[in-house]
Amino acid sequence: MEAVRPCRPARAGRTFRTVSRTAGTAGDRIADIGLVFFAACFAVLTADAVLAGEHLSPDALFADQAVGALACVSLFVRRRRPVQLAVVLLVAGVFSHFVTGATIVAVFTVAAGRPLRTTGLVAGFAFAPVPFLIASGPALDDPRTVSGMTYFALLAAAIGWGLFVRSRRQLVASLRERAERAHEEARRTAREDIAREMHDVLAHRLSLLSVHAGALQFNPEASAEEVQRTAGVIRDSAHEALEDLREVIGVLRGTASSETARPQPELADLRRLAEESRAAGTDVTLRLETAPGQTAPGQAGADGSRGAAGTRRGDPAAPPAAVGRTAYRIVQEALTNARKHAPLSPVTVTVSGGPREGLTVLVRNPAPADGRRQPGPDAGESAAFVPEAAVSGVPGAGQGLVGLAERAELAGGTMEYGRFGADFRVRAWLPWAPGRDPLEAAAPAPDPAL
Structure with a gap:
């Protein structure tokens, strides 16, 4: 009868990390490509609304689009450096209009795969400008105000969805571990x-x-x-x-x-x-x-x-x-x-x-x-x-x-x-x-x- 390796229960306080896997699989690569495609399509489809009320020179518009393209490509490293990538894209969002899709994916990755403490810090950094915007008393009929409110609403939705995915993954992992322990107990x-x-x-x-x-x-x-x-x-x-x-x-x-x-x-x-x-x-x-x-x-x-x-x-x-x-x-x-x-x-x-x-x-x-x-x-x-x-x-x-x-x-x-x-x-x-x-x-x- 083959020896059975005992199942070790998870240590108390140990955070389940599901996204930070360095060894990519075929499914991971397909997911990365799909998210990059989503970010690029989001930038293209929302370009008119984002640029409403903006007067950019051709060179500035080209630079903005280039930053957006780099942001989309940078999503391929989101599994290895999710927090750093999210912070960089949040900062880039202050200057660029085409990084919104990539930023949404980045903060979603942090919320889905990092501890709640880290997610809270990133969320606090993302919403830090909101009090200043409210204090400035922007006009609600200003296209830029509507664009900013939509931007922060999308970030909040991405973080909430990431937390849901994270809790679901933890639940599935907990049930799987419990089933393995029950199976091991039955074999013992x-x-x-x-x-x-x-x-x-x-x-x-x-x-x-x-x-x-x-x-x-x-x-x-x-x-x-x-x-x-x-x-x-x-x-x-x-x-x-x-x-x-x-x-x-x-x-x-x-x-x-x-x-x-x-x-x-x-x-x-x-x-x-x-x-x-x-x-x-x-x-x-x-x-x-x-x-x-x-x-x-x-x-x-x-x-x-x-x-x-x-x-x-x-x-x-x-x-x-x-x-x-x-x-x-x-x-x-x-x-x-x-x-x-x-x-x-x-x-x-x-x-x-x-x-x-x-x-x-x-x-x-x-x-x-x-x-x-x-x-x-x-x-x-x-x-x-x-x-x-x-x-x-x-x-x-x-x-x-x-x-x-x-x-x-x-x-x-x-x-x-x-x-x-x-x-x-x-x-x-x-x-x-x-x-x-x-x-x-x-x-x-x-x-x-x-």
Whole structure:
């Protein structure tokens, strides 16, 4: 999976500058040519109105037109030097009648691409002559007065339009950055979901493999029957791990189908999970108390677990599949954690609750003291064959319980774990109504076009 560069949020107070780009693109060049053409056409079309009441000699008129032409050409540098260009053209406007179009473009560029402070200074410089013109009491029927009022009105309109364009660009950039952050957050969440699901699926299987392989290593005097039985368990665990891995990858790639997909674990599969742990030498007592039991209260089933309604596949009294799967993963990781850190110690798993009070999962085992770990009274021959050295070296990254807490939170529940007196306990509460399923959330959404 390719690494994703984290998205850095913009620093506070940083001004978004959209126009001051030195590397021009084809679109920028077309826009520059269009604005130069606009300024030239504006000068030509307004020449009669601008020169009304003016008496210029042919040389003065030619010089005025030349200044206007230079002003239009100077717009090609408006992206690199917008403020300087605007100030020069505003000064030139005092002497020339043909720079109005270029000046409008220049002040628009400043307003659209520079900070508000800079825009305010340029606007103040542009409108500085207005108080003096008003104080001089010009005649309103004078063509030059009308021309001057029109000039300042056009400048005000250009600045206002530039500020609008600037705010719109900032809004678009902000929305784009927000979308990028949301996309990055979604990818990060998906990666965490994938990592959590892969850990929960494989850690249990691989820890069983490690325990049984260690049993073969540390029992050189084992009988042929014991070796054969342990090798079969190792083979079955490896096959199960491969099938689980294939299932997760199929879901994440969106290639898993309902016909070929393996059934996801539910609450009813806790009995099988307990049997696997017993085969690895862990004494597991399982109590399922999610509803009035099909087995009488206190009466153990054939596998040593207590019966309860809603704990068999297809039972209508069972909790929703997502809730049952989350509870299964919590018990699975808790057993794996106990096998790593308190091998051969008895573990008690209690699952209780109902639609009103939710589902409570409690896993507890004696906390190891002074490195001494004793097998439970019902561990049986599996514990005799699996020595403590075979399980004490099972590695762990310490992320399993953290991932369980995240999984419970995603499902809308809570989880706590730690030492409580002489026991280490993992306790989780899950709402009966399903929350967010990490495996389904990490899977790609179907394409509506298909």
